[in-house]
Every structure is written in structure tokens, then in C-alpha cells.
Amino acid sequence: MIKLINLHKQYKTNKGTVTGVDHVNLHIAKGEIFGIVGYSGAGKSSVLRCINLLEKPTSGKVLVNGVDLTALGKNGLRLARQKIGMIFQHFYLIGSKTVFENVAFALEAADTPQSAIQSKVTELLQLVGLADKRDSYPAQLSGGQKQRVGIARALANNPQVLLCDEATSALDPTTTQSILSLLREINRKLGLTIVLITHEMEVVKELCHRVAIMQDGKVIEAGSVYEIFANPVQPLTKEFINSVLEFKLPMKLWEKLNPSSKVLKILFRDDAAEQAIISDLLKKSGIQANILHGKIDYIGEKPLGTFIMEVTGTNEEVDSAIRYLIDRSCIVEVIEHA
Ligand SMILES: Nc1ncnc2c1ncn2[C@@H]1O[C@H](COP(=O)(O)OP(=O)(O)OP(=O)(O)O)[C@@H](O)[C@H]1O
Ligand SMILES: [Mg+2]
Structure with missing residues (x-):
């Protein structure tokens, strides 16, 4: 429905030229x-105002429903x-x-x-x-x-x-x-x-x-x-x-953790968010786990689970536990002890 092709917008000011949009390419479906x-200052309004040509692009094309607005x-x-x-x-x-x-x-x-x-x-x-x-x-x-x-x-x-x-x-x-x-x-x-x-x-x-994330005029x-x-x-x-999503463990809790343990932040995607992966993991891996935090966010209709747990075990046990999670499409991050 909307195609921005190499959209570039510069503003002339008395202090020189300012780049509002820096060669942006986007395709937005009907x-x-x-x-x-x-x-x-990232250039969001500049992009939006180029879509209806409230701002005239310096170069590039704006197609809306197949019509090139820059040519009208x-x-x-x-x-x-x-x-x-x-x-x-x-x-x-x-x-x-x-x-x-x-x-x-x-x-x-x-x-x-x-x-x-x-x-x-x-x-x-x-x-x-x-x-x-x-x-x-x-x-x-x-x-x-x-x-x-x-x-x-x-x-x-x-x-x-x-x-x-x-x-x-x-x-x-x-x-x-x-x-x-x-x-x-x-x-x-x-x-x-x-x-x-x-x-x-x-x-x-x-x-x-x-969604597109913009910084300094670029996507x-x-x-x-x-x-x-x-x-x-x-x-x-x-x-x-x-x-939106970050959860920080309270300092008081960090102080109580076993210094030789590892703290894992695990993201469960899609259906995995609603399955019993953690209990299966504990049965199979031999690690000890202490659950510190858990929640499920719904993004649109889809669940995204976040789990933070302290795990104790040999390096091999912990590594194999992380692999087990990654194999089940989880995203695993080891958080450094604070
Ligand atoms: N009419 C203008 N003349 C000169 N510079 C402009 C003009 N409009 C925007 N700019 C510059 O272009 C850059 C992008 O501005 P823009 O307004 O698109 O940002 P934005 O992401 O919408 O910011 P905000 O969240 O504050 O609305 C900024 O550096 C801004 O100073
Ligand atoms: Mg704006």
C-alpha cells in the first residue's frame, strides 16, 4: 500500500543542511x-509527512496504492x-x-x-x-x-x-x-x-x-x-x-544468591511459553534451579514468556541445560551477578 524507496529529506536552515530522513526504504502492506x-529528532515526523507530501522529499519515491506521489x-x-x-x-x-x-x-x-x-x-x-x-x-x-x-x-x-x-x-x-x-x-x-x-x-x-525503529534519520x-x-x-x-518488558531482580535478592550459581534469563516464544519446558529440563539435566521470576506477556495474540532462574550444577550440566532450552526455541541469556 505504501512504498518508500530511498526516501531522503534534507532541511535547509540558516546553520546549514539538516538531514531529517536518511535513505529510508519501507514497504507497508494494505x-x-x-x-x-x-x-x-530521529526523523519519525519527517517520514510521516513525506508519505502525504506535506514535506517534499529531497530525493527518493513515495508510492501510495501504486501511485508515485512525487510525480504528481x-x-x-x-x-x-x-x-x-x-x-x-x-x-x-x-x-x-x-x-x-x-x-x-x-x-x-x-x-x-x-x-x-x-x-x-x-x-x-x-x-x-x-x-x-x-x-x-x-x-x-x-x-x-x-x-x-x-x-x-x-x-x-x-x-x-x-x-x-x-x-x-x-x-x-x-x-x-x-x-x-x-x-x-x-x-x-x-x-x-x-x-x-x-x-x-x-x-x-x-x-x-x-514496527520500524528509527535513529538519526535511518531505519x-x-x-x-x-x-x-x-x-x-x-x-x-x-x-x-x-x-516495556524489562524486569530487574531486587538487590536484596542478588545478595542472597549462591556466588557459584548462574542466573539465566529465558525467553519462551510462541507455544513454548505455555508448555512445561522448565519442569522437563529439571527432570533431565541434573541442575538445581531456584526460580526467581516468571511472567507471560501477550503481544498481539501471541504469548512471550520470561523466566529468570538461578541454576547450580557443573559447567557441563549448565551448558547442556542451556542447549536443551535453545533447542526448544528459547532465547537464553546468562545474567552476570550484580
Ligand atoms: N522544518 C524543519 N526545518 C529544519 N529542520 C527540521 C525541520 N523539521 C525537522 N527538522 C529536523 O529533522 C530531524 C528530524 O526531525 P523530526 O521532527 O522528523 O523528528 P521526530 O522523530 O518526529 O522527533 P519528535 O519525537 O521530537 O517529534 C531533526 O534533526 C529536526 O531538527
Ligand atoms: Mg515528531
Whole structure:
């Protein structure tokens, strides 16, 4: 649905040239919820704004539904943009217009006949759960309600793609959850392709199918959210994953461990997360184990188990226990004694 080919964006400033996007290649499939994460300044907004050509790429191509946007003229681009909705962290609603008028505005801008506007806006407000707020003004709405207006407005012209720039960053955790649920519902109901940028890995874990991690304008790692959570490669990716999954053993516990033991962190993927691999291991390997921590996270529908245990045994016994786990698709890390 979206192909970014060698996308490059430089900004000219009075202090020289700044690279916002550095030769990015991405392919986002139809109906997918695709996340882009990275710290401030990584180039997330720059990439997103190139997808609808709010920013003109310095070089490279942007294909949306097979059409090369960089090759379109003014009018072609105006029409193409109507099929790409966008929502923002700070909503950008028109304060002097009611909820109804804010959404209707997007339809009027696309030359929709007045007769069709009434029913379309009513349908959209119903979809986002704001039917009772149609005559309110933005100042009378909560942040979550404002974002719902933003979503209704973005969906007005039946887009194929919805771009979300930090759409939940200004919201509290409960309101964030309700907006994420709404985006998930829209994705399923309308088959809409969603590109979502965020600095919160929790949002990616909740909602996205695939994710790209950006640093210094580049995509440094990309893949299915499950793969990235189960097996992050780049240090920055690990840092983001740890912000959601990491568990640190309390200092008090470390002090009580046997100095000659090893502490293993074991990740169980897929079905292994729900199987009795540990008890089988203990029966077969001869090691002594002391379980320090265990939990199962669900990423999408798939389980990812984390286990931390202290093991005691000969070096051969411990090595063969680690091999036993790796053979069963577990990811094993030996944690140094603190
Ligand atoms: N209009 C602009 N003029 C000059 N430089 C810009 C402009 N927009 C972005 N940049 C620069 O491009 C780089 C990427 O910025 P961008 O806004 O895409 O990052 P981001 O990942 O969205 O950050 P944040 O999380 O803070 O929103 C930064 O170095 C930024 O200073
Ligand atoms: Mg940004």
C-alpha cells in the first residue's frame, strides 16, 4: 500500500543542511498497522509527512496504492491527499467551529455536495462515539474527545491510509487505551492501513503488526512486532523493548544468591511459553534451579514468556541445560551477578 524507496529529506536552515530522513526504504502492506518508533529528532515526523507530501522529499519515491506521489502535479496531489487522513498530537481543530462543522469542513474542502454532508458527518460521529457532542465546541471537549473529532475528520473522505503523529502522547493512560481501541476497530472495520509514530513501545505492543525503529534519520531495524520483542538486535531496539518488558531482580535478592550459581534469563516464544519446558529440563539435566521470576506477556495474540532462574550444577550440566532450552526455541541469556 505504501512504498518508500530511498526516501531522503534534507532541511535547509540558516546553520546549514539538516538531514531529517536518511535513505529510508519501507514497504507497508494494505490493512496493516505499522509503527515507527524512535527518540525525539530521529526523523519519525519527517517520514510521516513525506508519505502525504506535506514535506517534499529531497530525493527518493513515495508510492501510495501504486501511485508515485512525487510525480504528481498540484491537482493530482490534492486528490491523492484526500485518500490519506492524518491525526496529530495537538488535534488542530478549528476553535470557532462545532464538532459537526469541524468534520463537515473536511468534506466541503473535497467538494462534497451539501446533501451528502449531513449523513456522512452523522455516520462518522457515530463511529467515533461522539454523536451526542455534535454541537459542542472544541474547548468544551476533553483531550480524548478532541482526538475522536480529529479521527472523524481524518476519515471524512474515506481514506485508504491513516497517518498518526503521536496521536496519544497528549492523553492520560486510560484515554490512550480508548483511542488505541478505536484505531484498532477502524483498522478492522474499514480495512484501513494505519501508520503510527510514537516514542512509547507500549503503544506498539498494544496495537501494531509491524514496527520500524528509527535513529538519526535511518531505519535501523524493522520487523513483526512479535519478532522485534522476542529478539531485538540493535542496542536502541533493546532499550525500547526493555522499557516495556524489562524486569530487574531486587538487590536484596542478588545478595542472597549462591556466588557459584548462574542466573539465566529465558525467553519462551510462541507455544513454548505455555508448555512445561522448565519442569522437563529439571527432570533431565541434573541442575538445581531456584526460580526467581516468571511472567507471560501477550503481544498481539501471541504469548512471550520470561523466566529468570538461578541454576547450580557443573559447567557441563549448565551448558547442556542451556542447549536443551535453545533447542526448544528459547532465547537464553546468562545474567552476570550484580
Ligand atoms: N522544518 C524543519 N526545518 C529544519 N529542520 C527540521 C525541520 N523539521 C525537522 N527538522 C529536523 O529533522 C530531524 C528530524 O526531525 P523530526 O521532527 O522528523 O523528528 P521526530 O522523530 O518526529 O522527533 P519528535 O519525537 O521530537 O517529534 C531533526 O534533526 C529536526 O531538527
Ligand atoms: Mg515528531
